Amino acid sequence: MLQSPPMKLAQTLLGIEFKNPTVLASGIWGITAASWRRAAKCGAGAVTTKSLWLHEHKGHRNPTILSTEHWTLNAVGVPDAGVEKAREEIGNFNKEKPVPLIANIIAESVENYAKTAVRILELKPEILEVNISCPNIEDEFGRPFACSIGDASAVTKAVKAVSGKTPVFIKLSPNVDSIAAIAIACASAGADGFTVINTAGPGMAIDLKTRMPILANKVGGISGPAIKPLAVRCIADVYRATEGKLPIIGTGGVETGEDAIEFLLAGATLIGIGTALAERGETVFKLVCDEMKEWGKKNGVKDMKELIGGMHKNL
Amino acid sequence: MVQTFTFDVTLGAKPGQFVMVWVPGIDEVPMSIASDNGKQLKITFFAVGDMTRILAAMKKGDLVGLRGPFGTHYRWKPKQHLALVAGGYGAAPMYFAALEAIKDGCTLEVFVGARSSEHLLYLKEFKSLPKTTLHVATDNGSKGFQGFNVQNFDAVLKDKKHSKTKPFVHQIFACGPERMLVSVSALSAKWKIPSQLSLERYMKCGYGLCGNCVVDPLGIRLCIDGPVVSNDVCKKITEFGVYHRDAIGKKHTF
Numbered sequence: 001m002l003q004s005p006p007m008k009l010a011q012t013l014l015g016i017e018f019k020n021p022t023v024l025a026s027g028i029w030g031i032t033a034a035s036w037r038r039a040a041k042c043g044a045g046a047v048t049t050k051s052l053w054l055h056e057h058k059g060h061r062n063p064t065i066l067s068t069e070h071w072t073l074n075a076v077g078v079p080d081a082g083v084e085k086a087r088e089e090i091g092n093f094n095k096e097k098p099v100p101l102i103a104n105i106i107a108e109s110v111e112n113y114a115k116t117a118v119r120i121l122e123l124k125p126e127i128l129e130v131n132i133s134c135p136n137i138e139d140e141f142g143r144p145f146a147c148s149i150g151d152a153s154a155v156t157k158a159v160k161a162v163s164g165k166t167p168v169f170i171k172l173s174p175n176v177d178s179i180a181a182i183a184i185a186c187a188s189a190g191a192d193g194f195t196v197i198n199t200a201g202p203g204m205a206i207d208l209k210t211r212m213p214i215l216a217n218k219v220g221g222i223s224g225p226a227i228k229p230l231a232v233r234c235i236a237d238v239y240r241a242t243e244g245k246l247p248i249i250g251t252g253g254v255e256t257g258e259d260a261i262e263f264l265l266a267g268a269t270l271i272g273i274g275t276a277l278a279e280r281g282e283t284v285f286k287l288v289c290d291e292m293k294e295w296g297k298k299n300g301v302k303d304m305k306e307l308i309g310g311m312h313k314n315l
Numbered sequence: 316m317v318q319t320f321t322f323d324v325t326l327g328a329k330p331g332q333f334v335m336v337w338v339p340g341i342d343e344v345p346m347s348i349a350s351d352n353g354k355q356l357k358i359t360f361f362a363v364g365d366m367t368r369i370l371a372a373m374k375k376g377d378l379v380g381l382r383g384p385f386g387t388h389y390r391w392k393p394k395q396h397l398a399l400v401a402g403g404y405g406a407a408p409m410y411f412a413a414l415e416a417i418k419d420g421c422t423l424e425v426f427v428g429a430r431s432s433e434h435l436l437y438l439k440e441f442k443s444l445p446k447t448t449l450h451v452a453t454d455n456g457s458k459g460f461q462g463f464n465v466q467n468f469d470a471v472l473k474d475k476k477h478s479k480t481k482p483f484v485h486q487i488f489a490c491g492p493e494r495m496l497v498s499v500s501a502l503s504a505k506w507k508i509p510s511q512l513s514l515e516r517y518m519k520c521g522y523g524l525c526g527n528c529v530v531d532p533l534g535i536r537l538c539i540d541g542p543v544v545s546n547d548v549c550k551k552i553t554e555f556g557v558y559h560r561d562a563i564g565k566k567h568t569f
Contacts (some may be wrong), residue, residue: 028524028525028526029524029525029526029529029536031526031529031564032534032560032564033531033532034530034531034532034533034534035526035529035534037532037534038529038533038535050526050564056563058562058563059563061342061343062335062337062343062344063335063337063343063380063382064519064520064525065520066382067522067524072524076519079562079563080563081563207339207380209378210339210380212340214380216342274524277524278523281523282523282539
């Protein structure tokens with residue numbers, strides 16, 4: 001019997017070549033070129049920077065992260081040294097770029113999103129991802145832009161006005177009444193794609209002995225396996241709302257190849273991996289790809305692309 | 316001020332590993348483990364920052380959180396002759412390594428160094444160990460050899476006519492300021508003695524997610540692939556002895 005070829009994981013999206021759909025999610029590793037290279041070496045199809053600010057921004061005090069097997073709670077507080085550091089690290093990465101780079105930007109105002117975008121676009125990332133959905137800096141900046149149709153749309157418009165040919169992906173929050181409505185507003189404002197979802201909640205964990213919240217910030221975004229069903233639903237909502245026309249980086253609790261397949265069926269095109277790096281180690285990118293191929297072989301699927309949005313066809 | 320705290324818990328930690336120490340409401344910082352004997356765990360620290368000053372003022376019965384153990388640890392083979400090089404507070408984890416290695420029949424040359432005699436730590440403890448030769452060095456000569464403990468070690472290797480065929484020591488373990496580790500690394504290469512060095516980088520999570528302790532250019536996370544790394548790996552870390560990054564990822568030279 002002839003051995004069927006493995007399921008194709010490579011794809012060209014918006015003119016960018018991805019050798020596989022796994023993406024190092026923003027906020028995990030991602031501070032330096034060395035980290036991005038390491039993720040690429042471990043098999044990631046693309047890498048995302050930690051959120052980049054125009055100016056230096058301090059994060060929260062420790063404890064900033066805690067995990068169980070089911071979830072991770074984090075309130076790192078988006079620390080960053082500003083664009084000069086980004087210039088050095090991305091510049092270093094650009095010298096020999098193993099995989100596409102997704103530059104994730106953040107700001108405290110619509111105006112500064114545009115300013116940051118301009119500075120970061122000089123560094124020629126393949127995709128600009130706009131973080132409007134961090135749930136653990138509310139004390140400092142108020143409700144995330146992703147929680148209001150008007151704010152989300154305004155940020156998208158401002159960034160799109162300066163982004164030229166670089167695709168702009170808006171990173172959405174699950175912590176909203178209707179993620180579909182936010183997605184439609186961003187799409188109308190020109191978004192080229194979405195990253196779905198940022199961390200959920202925020203949540204809280206209390207230490208029983210001190211009877212105090214464990215995180216210094218008290219609350220933090222929830223990630224890991226516990227939020228996977230939430231991510232699947234949000235991806236499906238955004239895919240349906242945008243009629244499958246805009247690519248989605250599905251992120252939230254993916255640990256295995258089958259998780260990734262489920263995300264594709266919901267409508268994701270690329271698969272963000274973050275928290276799973278703790279549970280499965282740095283080989284997680286390769287493991288997920290191997291498991292996806294294995295699944296494809298068993299189910300007679302030749303190209304991963306056939307699966308994208310597949311669930312919607314059966315409704 | 317140096318202080319040692321003993322907790323009535325065990326984390327099953329091995330020498331070289333670290334623990335995240337939490338002072339509720341203040342901060343949580345990584346600290347190397349000064350011993351874990353299966354019943355009690357000890358940490359030894361300098362009260363230098365806000366968190367450690369508050370920690371130092373805490374009393375018996377106050378609540379401190381411990382998360383861990385994390386990271387790699389020192390490895391040896393039974394009955395090896397080991398050189399332990401400790402600078403400053405690095406003496407604490409080195410003492411832990413000494414205790415455990417002796418249980419495996421290892422014999423030890425311990426090199427303890429500090430700026431001056433009052434900064435020397437764990438001398439009494441090292442002195443009380445069996446099968447151990449203690450070498451003391453101070454920068455100002457107020458006790459023992461005048462100079463760095465690595466210079467002292469180099470002199471001992473010369474004196475003992477260390478060679479590959481007749482090795483005086485089989486391995487070197489080191490913990491201390493990075494400048495001392497750079498010297499140990501060079502000495503290790505010069506005398507062709509394998510070494511394991513404990514590197515310190517800023518850490519937040521301790522289990523490989525935050526990316527703060529990633530080193531150039533390898534991209535390895537020192538909370539997972541360190542803090543104890545072999546000199547073969549260390550030599551490939553270009554930032555070793557040159558710079559480190561702070562909480563926001565900004566570089567600082569040593």
